[in-house]
Amino acid sequence: MEAKKSNYNQNHHAIFLPLPLQGHINPSINLSLKLASSKNFTVTFLTYDYLHHQITQAQPLKDSDDIFSRVREGPNRLDIRYRSISDGLPLDFDRNGTKLEEALGWYVDGKLIDFVMxxxxxxxxxxxPKVDVLIIDSFYPWGxxxxxxxxLRFVSFWTEPALVFNLYYHINLLKEHGHFDCPDTRKDPIDYIPGVKSLDPRDLTSYLQETNTSTNIHKILSQAFQDVKSAEFVLCNTIQELELDTILALQALIPFYAIGPTFRVCSPKNDISTNLLAESDCSEWLNAKPNASVLYVSFGSLAKLSKDDVMEIAxxxxxxxxxxxxxxxPNIVLNDDGVLxxxxxxxxxxxxxxxxxxxxxxxxxxxxxxxxxxTHCGWNSILESIWYGIPMLCFPVFTDQFTNRKLVVDNWKVGTNLCEEKQLRRKDIDIQIKSFMNQENVDEMKKNIKVVRYLLETALEDDGSSTKNLDIFVEQLNIHP
Incomplete structure (x- = not known):
């Protein structure tokens, strides 16, 4: 699809509601910036009081409680506004830890929506100007x-790869063929999902591998992917050339636009405070180390590990x-005793x-x-690692990370596995790390990364696929008000 020249120059005002998780907040903020800076959007970024409290505790804001004040008052004067609302639970409620299932119940039982409404x-x-667009994370079941x-115009924003969206979208096919939500789940390859040649069941998301499907998260997934079918547009933080078959299959069903990567590629420095934890500056320590000699280890902002796994990695x-x-x-291990x-x-x-x-x-x-x-193979981490040319040693923990691992290791060959469905053992970790950091192995992966990175870079150029897709999205908003 190619964008056509348009005579329309309509201003849109979008309310943007991300999922309240670090990995969803960052791409949502970056997409908001892109819409405000290049597409003449007014954006009201809507979040929750407890998240705003965490952000300001992690990085106290100097002039204002408004995380967008710098970009709004800067040279480009972007019209991005910021609102936080109560989600109905106390600020200190443990939403991602021991009370996660209770928090998800609040989410799925329709109580949270009253506060959002x-x-x-x-x-x-x-x-x-008047609000005319709602851009909401695809995991919300009531957009x-x-x-x-x-x-309002209903726009769904998907922060993970198109492959993961495609699997959730066709969850009914997984059930019909016995690969999900069945007493005796099949273990043979999955070859019936449109746009997916073949997929090993171990590469399904963790939720699609679970046998207990009565949990709140499964209720949310079911409701959300029924709801997303009525979205006028789905914007996805991926690159069309990286997932072409999957995207074409989805575009035959819904208006699906690959507009990624949404991260800010100009500078690694933050001009907006978004982290939920205080940052440590590692630059001085890194400056004293030889080029390409350091292994960066991070399992993201949400994944939980067992204490044994942390010990073996150590x-x-x-x-x-x-x-x-x-x-x-902190709290990477549930109920830890502080000695990890x-x-x-x-x-x-x-x-x-x-x-x-x-x-x-x-x-x-x-x-x-x-x-x-x-890495845990979070989608943002994968895109950032590719952008900076860094090979990945993959240890997926849950949710989309298993499917993301397949893309990294099997499809693009820009990473390798830490372990193959085995329990972590220190000796194996030692051997794998040494092998992974071996110059010959790294050089081969870096060659592949250059190819993938080129696709990311060209997608963001003026005539690139992601730029054109975002243009088409705005064009359609203008043509069909």
Whole structure:
């Protein structure tokens, strides 16, 4: 599809509601910036009081409680507004930890939507220009309800690869063929999903591999992917050339636009405070290390590991004799006793490694000292790693990460596996890290990364696929008000 020249120059005002997770907030903010800077959008970014509290605690804002104040008051004067609302639960409620299932129940039982509806209504009543678009994360199960009530255009934003969207979208086929939600789940390859040649069941998302489908998360997935079928547009943080068959199959069913990668590629520095944890600056330590010698280790903002896994990774890193930065965030282990690292770990690694609770990932990955990334295969981490030319050692933990791993290791060959469905053992980790950081192995993956990175880069050019797809989306908004 190619964008046509348009005589329309309509201004749109979109309310943007991301899922309240770090991996969804960042691409949503970046898409908001792109719409405001290049597409003449007014955007009201809607979030929750507890998230705003976490952001301001992690990185206190100097002038305002408004995370967009710098870009709004800067030279480009972007019209991005910021609102936070209550989700009906106390600020200190453990939404992602021990009370996760309770929080998901609040989400799926229709209680959260009452607060969102009230927040949307207040924005609409007090906004100039008039709000006409709702851009909402695809995991919300009631986007169409909000859009219909307030007469808004319904745009669904998918922050993960198109392949994962395609699997959820065809969950009925997985059930019909016995690969999901069946007493005796099939283990043979899946070859009936439109746009997917063949998929091993181990490459399904963790939720599609689970046998208990009565949980709140499964209710949300079912409702959300019924709701998304009524979206007027689906915007996806992927690149058309990377997932062409899958995207073409989806476009035969729904208006699906690959508009990624949405991260800001100009600079690894933050001009907007979005992190939910305080950042540690690793630059001074990295500056003293040789080029491509350091392994960056991070398992993202949400995934939980067992204490045994953390211990085995610690021993594997210690015995590998490789330079490393390990992001070991608080509460990565549920109900931990505060003692995650083995006795003598700090002494054992000497100055070879540092452990930090959180850091600026783009700043680390862009540093010349980084030679590899031991990752959970979160989609944002994958795109950023490719952008900075860093090969990946893959250890998926849950949700889309298993499917993402397939793209990285099997399809694009820009990474390798830490383990193959085996329990983590320190000796295996040691061997894998040494092999992964071996120059010959890294060089081969870096050749493949250059190819994939070129696709990301060209997609963002003025005549690139992602730029054109975003143009088509705006064109369609203008032509069919």
């Amino acid at each position: 009230k927040g949307v209504e207040e924005i609409i009543l007090n906004s100039n 169409s309800k909000i859009a219909t009530k307030f007469g 021993y594997g890193l210690m015995e590998s004799n490789i330079y490393f930065i390990w992001v070991l965030r 690292l083995p006795d003598g770990f700090k002494e054992g690694i000497s100055d070879r490694g540092i452990v930090v609770p959180w850091t600026n990932q783009n700043a680390v990955l862009s540093h010349p000292a980084i030679g590899g990334f031991l």
